[in-house]
Amino acid sequence: MKRFNRRVVMVAASAAMGLGMVWSAHAADKVLVLGVNDALTGPGAVYGLPQANAVKMAADDINAKGGIKAGGDTYRIKVVDYDDKANPTEATNSVRKLIDRDGAKYLLGFCCSGPTSAVASFIDKEDAVMLVGNAAERAITAKGIPNLFRTRPPADFTGAAAGVFVAKRGARNIAVIGSLEVSFYGQYLEAFERELVKAGGKIVAKETFALKDRDMTPQLTKVRALNPDALLVLGYVEPAAFVYRQAIELGMKMPRYGFTSGSEEQFLRVASSEQMEGVWDLRPTELTVEALDANAKTYVANYTKKYGSAPAPSSPYAYDQVYVLKNAIEAAGGAGDAKKVAAAIRKLAIPKEAVMKYLPTNGTMFDVNGQAYTSNGAFQWQKGKWVYVAELPSDTVAYSTFLRSLYK
CATH class of the missing domain: 3.40.50.2300 (Response regulator)
Structure with a gap:
């Protein structure tokens, strides 16, 4: 009898993994893959590495509080990151891996304009949402790409x-x-x-x-x-x-x-x-x-404790991306349909968890271009x-x- 029960558990666990689910105390939880593309080495790493750290910290915080609950499902976040070395070709390759191999529908990070522009040139053809952080090139949002959003204002x-x-x-x-x-x-x-x-x-x-x-x-x-x-x-x-x-x-x-x-x-x-x-x-x-509210103090304290150094000033652009995504997934009723999530982002008010001081445009965080604005x-x-x-x-x-x- 014990042998039979063990076999049933193993089969059930295998089936759950095959459906992209996590076998844990929450047997119905789903895995939400967040793909991070950023400069993790080289000169651009002063911006990219803190952004990648910020995404991971936000994901850990959300997971610790029970994940993202939407449409009857609970999503546990898994972060997969790749180093684009601030190089456009590397960025294209890493994003292709995130989408095609890792199954990431939601792409975050993007600290440098060259590699970000390279990815922006094809992202409208993908079943994905791209959330841009520190990259400041104006053209990134000037094209009005429907599934691309940026938290940092243009230069x-x-x-x-x-x-x-x-x-x-x-x-x-x-x-x-x-x-x-x-x-x-x-x-x-x-x-x-x-x-x-x-x-x-x-x-x-x-x-x-x-x-x-x-x-x-x-x-x-x-x-x-x-x-x-x-x-x-x-x-x-x-x-x-x-x-x-x-x-x-x-x-x-x-x-x-x-x-x-x-x-x-x-x-x-x-x-x-x-x-x-x-x-x-x-x-x-x-x-x-x-210049900010209590969220900033909490962010600095948590980041410093987790990583052993103070966060770079631009790093919350990526941290806030995670909460934009969380709120949009909740509003869309799930993470499975990237187009619905993108539509929810366009209607989103500034999340209460945001660290940066955003200036709303007609009541929403992002304008018609997919561009958010922080104070200068x-x-x-x-x-x-x-x-x-x-x-x-x-x-x-x-x-x-x-x-x-x-x-x-």
């Missing part, structure tokens, strides 16, 4: 607000050093310059650096000779930090503004706190606890840390209309 949405801020602080002749061949930095600069010119200012120099460059003294020496009122730095954390450090080493005392994001820990790997003192970062508000902020490095100084006024409705016009 030029922030660039315009930054241009107004710098002009109001009295700067008129601005020298720019940055990864200007990267389109979203170019878009930020275009919007920044437009607002600066309106206020009577101008860009007096545009010097470039590559992602792997570490000696910025040639560019800085050229800029110093022009005696600008201020320096604007556009680029990933590490090369930007070298610019800030080497500007001080060359005796350049003008105000330094940037569009970089990044935590204190990431900047201090390159520059000292004294060399960073006074630097401005004009970016989405992101993970700035004093002015941050300054003061005595070893980024300090939130002010919110930069931003018009989501006007920008949403502009974005829509690009693909009509």
